[in-house]
Amino acid sequence: AQTVTQSQPEMSVQEAETVTLSCTYDTSESDYYLFWYKQPPSRQMILVIRQEAYKQQNATENRFSVNFQKAAKSFSLKISDSQLGDAAMYFCALSVSSGSARQLTFGSGTQLTVLP
Amino acid sequence: DTAVSQTPKYLVTQMGNDKSIKCEQNLGHDTMYWYKQDSKKFLKIMFSYNNKELIINETVPNRFSPKSPDKAHLNLHINSLELGDSAVYFCASSLTGWNYGYTFGSGTRLTVV
Numbered sequence: 001a002q003t004v005t006q007s008q009p010e011m012s013v014q015e016a017e018t019v020t021l022s023c024t025y026d027t028s029e030s031d032y033y034l035f036w037y038k039q040p041p042s043r044q045m046i047l048v049i050r051q052e053a054y055k056q057q058n059a060t061e062n063r064f065s066v067n068f069q070k071a072a073k074s075f076s077l078k079i080s081d082s083q084l085g086d087a088a089m090y091f092c093a094l095s096v097s098s099g100s101a102r103q104l105t106f107g108s109g110t111q112l113t114v115l116p
Numbered sequence: 117d118t119a120v121s122q123t124p125k126y127l128v129t130q131m132g133n134d135k136s137i138k139c140e141q142n143l144g145h146d147t148m149y150w151y152k153q154d155s156k157k158f159l160k161i162m163f164s165y166n167n168k169e170l171i172i173n174e175t176v177p178n179r180f181s182p183k184s185p186d187k188a189h190l191n192l193h194i195n196s197l198e199l200g201d202s203a204v205y206f207c208a209s210s211l212t213g214w215n216y217g218y219t220f221g222s223g224t225r226l227t228v229v
Contacts, residue, residue: 035217039157043204045220052215089157095217102210103172104149104218106159 002027004094006107013082014115020067021077021110023092033095034068034075035104040088048090051075079112087114119143122207122221129197130229137192137224139207145219146212147171148190150182153204153223165190166212197228 003026013019025034036048051059051068059066063080079086092107120141129135141148149172150162164172165184179195190207204225208218 033215033217037217043223043225045206045208045218045223047217047219050215050217091159093217095215102215103161103164104208105161109157 002029002094002096002103002105004092004105004107006092006110008110009108010111010113012113012115013079015082015084017082018078018080019082019112021079021090021092021112023075023077023107025073025075025092025094025107027073027094027096029096031097033102034066035093035095036064036066036077037091037093037106038086038088039091039109040085045091049077082114084114084116087112120207120209120219120221122205122224124224125222126225126227128227128229131197131199133197134193134195135197135226136194137205137207137226139190139192139221141188141207141209141219143209143219144211145209146187147210148184148187149208149210149218150190150192151206151208153206155203159206163190163192194226197226199228202226202228 005024032053034051038046049061065078067076089109091109094105095102147166149164163182168184181193184190204223206223207221210218
């Protein structure tokens with residue numbers, strides 16, 4: 001079984017500052033992918049960034065980057081130059097193969113507030 | 117050109133009723149999912165279909181029955197609705213071998229009164 005743990009239910013950051021959201025996971029699979037999804041008040045689930053477990057290089061998407069520590073099973077999200085539009089619930093997710101599908105297991109989420 | 121569309125977006129109904137939520141994707145994906153998001157925002161998978169075949173069936177009351185008429189559609193029918201069924205239900209889709217996560221619909225907020 002796969003588990004994803006987000007230990008920070010809420011975080012806040014000042015506009016233009018940097019914030020890091022934590023995530024740890026557990027799986028016995030060697031082939032897996034990690035994701036961060038954003039859910040703004042509109043409730044749409046938006047993919048922010050993804051990381052392949054076999055890649056050592058940390059993924060980066062504009063102001064969003066991850067710190068992937070495979071041995072520690074840690075996958076944190078760093079948001080630089082925070083903007084008001086970054087305010088949302090952020091979910092860490094783990095994808096492993098389940099037969100012919102990849103099942104996505106989510107953490108409990110971190111509610112991010114951006115202060116003007 | 118909505119990629120994954122769910123209808124309705126909101127559904128308010130009385131206990132004991134039967135209701136359906138429809139989902140359609142136009143991405144050419146071969147796998148579709150239903151997730152339930154509870155009041156604490158926790159997302160849990162319910163079902164998954166690959167090319168119309170049920171492949172993931174988590175511990176869900178048998179009042180919930182998914183139906184996939186073709187690989188672009190996955191509907192969720194709920195019988196004898198209970199107060200505890202109130203939640204947001206998300207449909208999602210993905211492509212086998214394409215490891216870019218899921219594409220989600222905008223969710224259906226179900227309220228049972």
